[in-house]
Amino acid sequence: MNDLSDLRITRRGVLKVGAVSATALAVPSVTTAQVSSSQPVQAPVISKLSFEVNGTLHSLDVDTRTTLLDALREHLHLTGTKKGCDHGQCGACTVIVDGQRINSCLSLAVMNEGAKISTIEGLGSKNALHPMQAAFIKHDGFQCGYCTPGQICSAVAVLDEIKQGIPSHVTADLTAQPQVTAEEIRERMSGNICRCGAYSNIVDAITDVAGRTA
């Protein structure tokens, strides 16, 4: 009897979690539908904006609600940067702004006035790959490739952060220079989710670029 009731509770717990995550995913479309059908639509607020992307200055008129991610993809048609979760949980939208990697889905475009932004398109080209791009290909650091632009932008930043001496959760001595180890790379890349599970090859690719063997 005990076993049966335990099983029931566990199953109900699982169902409850399932319901929570399913409805959370459904929320954006539901609320959009409500806004367009039952409430008067408020006119969008348009704001002027200039920033530099991959060395080119762009001036845009954007709805204040536009994220940096949507400005890159929908306004500038730089679709290398990917939209995964749109909630800062997956890292697919990672770009480098003023030298630091961020989730472009969680930054308003208008908050990036004057910024210098690097996306995957700016790292290398088909004929002249960035060493990190070449290493991802060499080590088979992807399957479907959707998370890859974010992984590569993040990976480039990881090596820079280690060089700058920024510690991580796994750095044993906070006051010492952090080293490029597999453990450090795994921890520092934890904000980039790969649904295909190419993690071990990604670590190999980054290790290769860092000039060490895993």
Next chain:
Amino acid sequence: MKVFTFERAQTAESALAASKKSGAKFIAGGTNLLDLMKLEIETPGHLIDINGLGLDKIEALPDGGLRIGALVRNTALAADERVRRDYGVLSRALLAGASSQLRNKATTAGNLLQRTRCPYFYDTNQPCNKRQPGSGCSAIEGFSRQHAVIGASNACIATHPSDMAVAMRVLDAQVETLRADASTRTIPIADLHRLPGDTPHVEHILEPGELITAVTLPKPVAGTHIYRKVRDRASYAFALISVAAIIQPNGGGRVALGGVAHKPWRVEAAEAQLTSGADAFTKLLLANANPTHDNAFKLPLVQRTLAAVLADARKG
């Protein structure tokens, strides 16, 4: 996302003046606020970008302490040489939270004011007293593995998600603010966050338009600084429980917990008992705990994690 107007404040005065507009809200890193705006849980009518206020310095204080500007990013704070050397528990707590991408954006003040990650708070189809006062709490009878075990109420069992705040609580940090009438005040971090009671939507004691300008740390506290976080995966997850501790050679010291309450949980009056060991101390620290079926495991987890922390401290 609801329509909003936007302005960049260049001075604290203009930020305070703008905060009087209807539905105004300050935005700094935006990593939590924008997430909630996309879900229309937060619906500000006017956003005031305060990133231009210059509150991004970490300064040494004459008393040996540190003043951390409200806009100092979590990465910059964790990596500051003085913080790494003298306030290791704070550096460790910051590095245990979120991802590098988020820490590069998230600010000191924003981290303190971030909202709970209770899944029912995020799910606008379910009742939640924090999101919609009076609608009920879905978590109490729902899935509550992550939720509070102490200091909660019949209205709300959400936890405060910050790691940084737990370390600041053990360091006796003070929060400096500028009020809408331009007066300033200093709030001990213990008093900043409220317990849920009957008004879980009121999460802190700040007044409308009140702006956090800095967090100050008293001069460094000697001892072994430890932040131990227990979570469902090894990185990039919120705490089930966490322990921030500064332990002295005799086994005494200070302890604050994360992941167990609506605010960082510390009971100074119990700390004299820390030398009696983790078991005796945890009984005092979590006296009157009222866990749910789903999260009763947090009580032994606190006791065992604290035992591990004390053992680590003995090793040095």
